[in-house]
Amino acid sequence: MSKHMTTNTPTKAPIQVQASVLKNLDAVRAMIKRHKLNDYIFSVIGLLALMFALLTLLILFGDLVMDGFERFNLKFLSEFPSRRAANAGLLSAWVGSALVMLVTFLVAVPMGVAAGLYLEEYAPKNWFSDLIEINVTNLAGVPSIVYGLLALGLFVYILGLGQSILTAGLTLGLLILPIVIVSTRESIRAIPIAIREAAYAVGATKWQVVYDHVLKYSYGGILTGVIIGMARALGETAPIITIGALTFIAFLPPSPVTDVAPFINFEWLSSGFTVLPIQMFNWLSRPDHAFHINAAATGALIIIVTLLMNGTAIYLRYKIRKNIKW
Amino acid sequence: MQNTTSIIKAQSKNLDFFYSNGMQALKSVNMPLYENKITALIGPSGCGKSTFLRCFNRMHDLYPGNKYQGEIVMHPDNTNILEHGVDPIEVRMRISMVFQKPNPFPKSIYENVAYGLRVRGESNKRMLDDKVEEALKGAALWNEVKDRQQDLAFNLSGGQQQRLCIARALATDPEIMLFDEPTSALDPIATANIEELMSELKQKLTILVVTHNMQQAARVSDYTAYMYLGELMEYDDTNTIFTNPTRKETEDYITGKFG
Numbered sequence: 001m002s003k004h005m006t007t008n009t010p011t012k013a014p015i016q017v018q019a020s021v022l023k024n025l026d027a028v029r030a031m032i033k034r035h036k037l038n039d040y041i042f043s044v045i046g047l048l049a050l051m052f053a054l055l056t057l058l059i060l061f062g063d064l065v066m067d068g069f070e071r072f073n074l075k076f077l078s079e080f081p082s083r084r085a086a087n088a089g090l091l092s093a094w095v096g097s098a099l100v101m102l103v104t105f106l107v108a109v110p111m112g113v114a115a116g117l118y119l120e121e122y123a124p125k126n127w128f129s130d131l132i133e134i135n136v137t138n139l140a141g142v143p144s145i146v147y148g149l150l151a152l153g154l155f156v157y158i159l160g161l162g163q164s165i166l167t168a169g170l171t172l173g174l175l176i177l178p179i180v181i182v183s184t185r186e187s188i189r190a191i192p193i194a195i196r197e198a199a200y201a202v203g204a205t206k207w208q209v210v211y212d213h214v215l216k217y218s219y220g221g222i223l224t225g226v227i228i229g230m231a232r233a234l235g236e237t238a239p240i241i242t243i244g245a246l247t248f249i250a251f252l253p254p255s256p257v258t259d260v261a262p263f264i265n266f267e268w269l270s271s272g273f274t275v276l277p278i279q280m281f282n283w284l285s286r287p288d289h290a291f292h293i294n295a296a297a298t299g300a301l302i303i304i305v306t307l308l309m310n311g312t313a314i315y316l317r318y319k320i321r322k323n324i325k326w
Numbered sequence: 327m328q329n330t331t332s333i334i335k336a337q338s339k340n341l342d343f344f345y346s347n348g349m350q351a352l353k354s355v356n357m358p359l360y361e362n363k364i365t366a367l368i369g370p371s372g373c374g375k376s377t378f379l380r381c382f383n384r385m386h387d388l389y390p391g392n393k394y395q396g397e398i399v400m401h402p403d404n405t406n407i408l409e410h411g412v413d414p415i416e417v418r419m420r421i422s423m424v425f426q427k428p429n430p431f432p433k434s435i436y437e438n439v440a441y442g443l444r445v446r447g448e449s450n451k452r453m454l455d456d457k458v459e460e461a462l463k464g465a466a467l468w469n470e471v472k473d474r475q476q477d478l479a480f481n482l483s484g485g486q487q488q489r490l491c492i493a494r495a496l497a498t499d500p501e502i503m504l505f506d507e508p509t510s511a512l513d514p515i516a517t518a519n520i521e522e523l524m525s526e527l528k529q530k531l532t533i534l535v536v537t538h539n540m541q542q543a544a545r546v547s548d549y550t551a552y553m554y555l556g557e558l559m560e561y562d563d564t565n566t567i568f569t570n571p572t573r574k575e576t577e578d579y580i581t582g583k584f585g
Contacts, residue, residue, distance in 0.1 A: 125390070194429040198429045198431065201383060202422060202441060205445075217432055
């Protein structure tokens with residue numbers, strides 16, 4: 001090597017360059033190491049935060065399951081509440097929850113999707129639509145008891161709908177309306193302008209673009225928002241108590257489906273009712289510990305149903321978006 | 327390629343265009359489109375060529391505040407397609423468009439091509455099948471997709487997607503087809519396919535194409551317009567523009583001294 005160097009005239013320069021590069025390389029490596037330490041520190045902090053949230057939920061859920069384990073059987077779902085804790089069941093509560101959810105769904109989905117579509121596709125973009133947007137977002141953060149008070153005044157007293165399934169469904173429908181509107185707008189916004197222009201360019205009207213394209217490509221996201229909203233409504237207690245739902249119900253509302261024509265009736269809408277979280281609250285407020293077991297079992301059931309709903313939302317989003325790439 | 331033997335299909339007269347922010351993007355553009363000819367629009371970025379193209383199917387109407395002044399008259403019916411009384415949807419039924427990036431709908435190949443017909447109320451299955459086949463053949467895509475028309479359009483390659491978009495624009499028998507830099511997202515082979523296709527399409531319709539690619543304009547077009555800062559600097563048949571331009575600016579742009 002030294003022989004080779006002596007034969008060339010510009011020998012010194014390359015060696016010097018190499019030395020300085022090497023020196024720099026050490027500095028660069030040290031810097032990368034320092035920066036990577038930050039990566040590591042943050043990943044640990046992030047993991048701890050995640051674990052804290054997950055573990056809290058898991059412990060809570062595990063505690064409920066262990067406390068309520070002995071009531072996990074079909075009898076618990078098929079019995080009315082009773083004065084004797086061991087005989088008491090959730091029948092009226094889960095049927096009430098299901099019927100209220102049905103009304104909530106029928107109220108929130110058409111109204112929320114229509115409002116979201118209008119705001120995104122039809123409304124002129126100006127300060128007024130900005131104001132509406134801010135208000136809709138804010139509505140999502142209004143405490144649910146305020147919705148309860150509104151419903152008590154409007155639906156129960158002014159409109160005279162009574163302390164009924166209809167009132168509860170309308171109230172929860174209003175409560176989750178902002179969630180549905182926001183998720184509708186977000187999924188609509190995700191559709192590229194190029195796709196809309198392509199549809200307009202072949203001569204489509206606004207409604208054809210909305211119906212054939214905008215709705216078809218965004219319903220996965222809309223559905224996700226609806227399910228998450230419904231899961232929230234399922235657990236809501238405060239507004240339902242405010243409108244005066246009964247806490248002890250030993251009957252079922254009239255069936256929505258009958259065996260005589262027209263096979264459907266709407267009497268159930270005006271029926272008194274109770275829902276799962278209220279039943280849980282009722283049992284929890286009793287001194288007898290046996291009822292607390294029932295409450296724990298109910299809590300576990302609500303969490304399981306909520307998780308199932310959210311799981312469905314994630315699955316649907318994945319499945320529907322698989323065919324849409326942009 | 328003499329102007330005298332050609333029929334004018336459409337003509338812009340003193341066309342000004344203003345975007346909603348007040349910027350004037352077109353300044354008194356006067357230009358004919360000859361029937362069954364390809365007219366290329368060239369010029370540096372931001373010169374207004376895409377803006378001009380999008381006037382022809384009233385795409386600017388989708389965004390509030392944009393304003394046209396002047397006329398684009400379509401022949402033989404002498405309709406000024408920019409007039410307030412003329413519905414932009416009617417214009418788009420006569421003039422179709424192919425975009426810069428392939429933008430198929432997230433639907434099947436068949437539904438992509440059939441969509442324009444469905445919008446026009448066509449629901450007869452036989453009729454749709456025939457029209458879709460005809461359009462796919464016209465876009466030189468039929469042989470590649472005839473056995474998988476129900477596949478998603480996204481599964482096609484970029485070049486195939488662009489030909490699908492051409493088939494979609496073709497299915498409705500337009501009088502004029504607008505191409506907004508149709509090959510800028512494609513590789514050279516796909517580009518050659520599209521250029522060949524355009525030359526075939528002009529037998530049936532009139533083409534206006536925006537291109538950044540000087541060779542492309544020279545290869546495919548019959549007439550070329552050079553635009554700069556919203557003005558039509560020079561318009562002539564393509565041979566003249568590329569071999570003997572009148573204006574120095576045109577020559578500078580074409581030879582790459584500028585732009």
